[in-house]
Amino acid sequence: MGLLRSVVLAGGGTGGHIYPLLAFADALRRHFPEVRITTLGSPKGMENELIPPAGYDLRVIPAFQLPRAINLNLLRTPDRMYKSAHAAGQILDEVQADVVVGFGGYVSVPAYLAAWKRDLPIVIHEVNVPPGVANRMGMKFTKNVAVGFPQQPQQAESLRDARVVGVPLRTSLTHLDRAALRPEALYQFGLRPDLPVLFVSGGSSGARTINLAVAAAAKRLAHAGIQVLHVQGGRNDPFEVPADLPVPYVVLPYLSEMQLGYAAADLMLCRGGAITVAETTALGVPAVYVPYPHSNQEQKRNALPVVEAGGGVLVDNADLTPEWIEQHLIPLARDHQRLYAMGAAAAQYGRRDGDEALLEFVLEAVAKAR
Ligand SMILES: CC(=O)N[C@H]1[C@@H](OP(=O)(O)OP(=O)(O)OC[C@H]2O[C@@H](n3ccc(=O)[nH]c3=O)[C@H](O)[C@@H]2O)O[C@H](CO)[C@@H](O)[C@@H]1O
Known part of the structure; x- marks a missing residue:
């Protein structure tokens, strides 16, 4: 598949963000063994314990703490945010990323910002209702949003147009x-x-x-x-x-x-x-x-x-x-x-095909951006 040469996956914090990322990475590797896969994580998240043993390249970028809600506190941390986004951008350039797929967690934000600045396609996978703060910020930069579960209409205004793909689970x-x-x-x-x-x-x-x-x-x-x-x-x-x-x-x-x-x-x-x-x-x-x-x-x-x-x-x-x-x-x-x-x-x-369904969605997003 000529569309994809290098994919950057961002997500971290707890296992809830990292296991879907890993399951998606496995699906990617299964279908496109030649694609370069790079993951972005934060210094202290569980990604440091879980990603390297799974055999993927983990790049750690400076921590950037988000408030639990999108509010004025965000404006108090711009230096750190830009430092993290700069570090993420350097990695996107180095690996010549074709697309950024984010799974949530604070580390996704600098990845979304850096990808947006470079006009790279961004895909967001969200499993929670309401969506987490990091992904909600990411949604300002892309319409390519996939969700883990069918949404209940009264709860999910921001996810109304999202594609339901399920959750990528480990093989x-x-x-x-x-x-x-x-x-x-x-x-x-x-x-x-x-x-x-x-x-x-x-x-x-x-x-x-x-x-x-x-x-x-x-x-x-x-x-x-x-x-x-x-x-x-x-x-x-x-x-x-x-x-x-x-x-x-x-x-x-x-x-x-x-x-x-x-x-x-x-x-x-x-x-x-x-x-x-x-x-x-x-x-x-x-x-x-x-x-x-x-x-x-x-x-x-x-x-x-x-x-x-x-x-x-x-x-x-x-x-x-x-x-x-x-x-x-x-x-x-x-x-x-x-x-x-x-x-x-x-x-x-339940469903077991979340990894395949998300991969299909990512391929569509990349094709659409070309
Ligand atoms: C307190 C909190 O904010 N929790 C959030 C966090 O939960 P948390 O990080 O606990 O994530 P989940 O419960 O969704 O998933 C846990 C994952 O860890 C795995 N596992 C767990 C224990 C173990 O010993 N071994 C192991 O492999 C499970 O199989 C599963 O794959 O992220 C989820 C997904 O964003 C959110 O829905 C949760 O609300």
Whole structure:
């Protein structure tokens, strides 16, 4: 394909911005092995832990902090913003970028600015409603906006003309046959095949409320015969789990091979991060969603349509207590029929082709710009 020689991908901060970027990079490499792929990240984001091991060139540009909303504070940081945009521009020039694809996170802004200055096509992939601040700024420079989920009209004025492409997911997930991998996954985690598994993950940085509530309910879960696979999250404090439980309770600091967690899971307990929701639904994993109560209720909006479709249960952060776990989660984790129906409903809502659909959209944007 003569259209593309060099692509710059910008996105950073938490896993929620980085995993879709990586999944898209993989699709790009699969279809166009000769294309040069460069990623732009910030000095302290999780991209530094996740991108180099995946085999992509990560260029770090000076940090540039955005306020949570587009307001006058922006005017107080122009020097830093221009310094970052200048650094991004130098990289765009060096690699002779044909297009910039941004996934959100602060680092995307200087990339959008630099690409706009050079008249390069810009494509934005947004997974949240309302869109994040960085992507909202980017939308001032391009109409090529792709979104992860169908938008609900009353919520998404700025995304009305966006193309729904789904969320690019890692191939270890898009190709996952959960039932086939389950025995190996259970074996690797030291879990038993005869008891249900609750898979707990609070997103890429972990979730303190979830960690503490589940750990406090460890004895009740164990006595109900429920095994726990508990991923604490990349940047979260450790917590105590009683040592003498009658069934396995496995704690991991972080799980790079999420396919193993999803394969082992009978039920998931998680936040409502957009990528997590895209994954649970794509894989048909029944889930109890505990949306992060801050940042504009965005996680509740991610999870609500799945729950309304019958694919999960929603519980407020403040209501997730050991008692709630005992009264609601334990009966659910033991109810095979209900879990099966929830998983099937979740799968109806999910899709696995986000990487391919975004690639098609990017190719169209590049062709249009020529
Ligand atoms: C508190 C907050 O602001 N969270 C935001 C952040 O969440 P966060 O960064 O947690 O992102 P998501 O929950 O959407 O996705 C987490 C990603 O990390 C992966 N993972 C997680 C744990 C682990 O041990 N291993 C692993 O690989 C998951 O498989 C998934 O791919 O970005 C999302 C996408 O912009 C937003 O919707 C969330 O609202």
